[in-house]
Amino acid sequence: MTAAIAAEGLRKRYGEIQAVDGVSLEVEAGEFFGVLGPNGAGKTTTLEILEGLRRPDAGSAEIFGLSPWPRNPALLPRIGVQLQASAFFERLTAGEQIVTFGSLYGVSSAQAVAMLDRVGLAEFAGTRAEKLSGGQAQRLSIACALVHDPELLFLDEPTTGLDPQARRNLWDLLREINAEGRTVVLTTHYLDEAEILCDRVAVMDHGRILKTDPPATLIRELDAPTRLTVESGALTAEHARELLAATGTEAEVQDDGVSLAIATRTPGPVLTLLAEQDALRGLEVRGATLEDVFLQLTGREYRE
Incomplete structure (x- = not known):
């Protein structure tokens, strides 16, 4: 054809x-x-x-x-x-x-x-x-x-x-x-x-x-980490890092005062940890999107 x-x-x-x-x-x-x-x-x-x-x-x-x-x-x-x-x-x-x-x-x-x-x-x-x-x-x-x-x-x-x-x-x-x-x-x-x-x-x-x-x-193909976010307060970023390190889970943890964000390629253990700490309030799980692909390929600088 x-x-x-x-x-x-x-x-x-x-x-x-x-x-x-x-x-x-x-x-x-x-x-x-x-x-x-x-x-x-x-x-x-x-x-x-x-x-x-x-x-x-x-x-x-x-x-x-x-x-x-x-x-x-x-x-x-x-x-x-x-x-x-x-x-x-x-x-x-x-x-x-x-x-x-x-x-x-x-x-x-x-x-x-x-x-x-x-x-x-x-x-x-x-x-x-x-x-x-x-x-x-x-x-x-x-x-x-x-x-x-x-x-x-x-x-x-x-x-x-x-x-x-x-x-x-x-x-x-x-x-x-x-x-x-x-x-x-x-x-x-x-x-x-x-x-x-x-x-x-x-x-x-x-x-x-x-x-x-x-x-x-x-x-x-992007192989980007999964990003999990929950409300701040139930678990501090420092405590989350300690718990994740104890289980051997590689993750990046950030807390901006509104949300605790954990980026990882192994989200299963992270979800289990958050559940055990009763820290699932406001849970959002986000994988990569086409926007992530676009930014990786074309860069992040602003263009007129």
């Missing part, structure tokens, strides 16, 4: 900035694929090359076995694109927007308006786009990308700036879209989002892909 996306050695430079530096990746049909990275990692430029919006300086890209550049009319009906910033026609309602987008692909008005119901916006068909909330505008943007029933959907940070409820609702929609057999490629800064939604993720930095794997595989 032809891969939905196949890219080899993509490069793109803007003056002194090497935005994309030898990116190679393959995305299978029906896969939910995430592209992660800090600001300036090259995520958006990579997607724009794959979408046929930018010409690479070097390398090759294929979408369903066809080159997206120069703009390929045979590919346009097969892909949908939701850009990082939503842009709608001025002074048009949500219904008028979706009908206009649909007409570009020969989609009837009735089919286009039905897509608003698909994304939960039917009651806002008469509302002008600029009056929609952030979550509603993002749903309209996705509806416009889906109106012609594409096989492949590109989503560039679709949940940025949304409140937790709007994000979760959008996640449900994206799961449904993928479950229908569509290939979804997502860029996001929300690591929990990628961990929950994506079959595989590629972590990018400085224009290069550092690792590509399922989130669970990346987390297991």
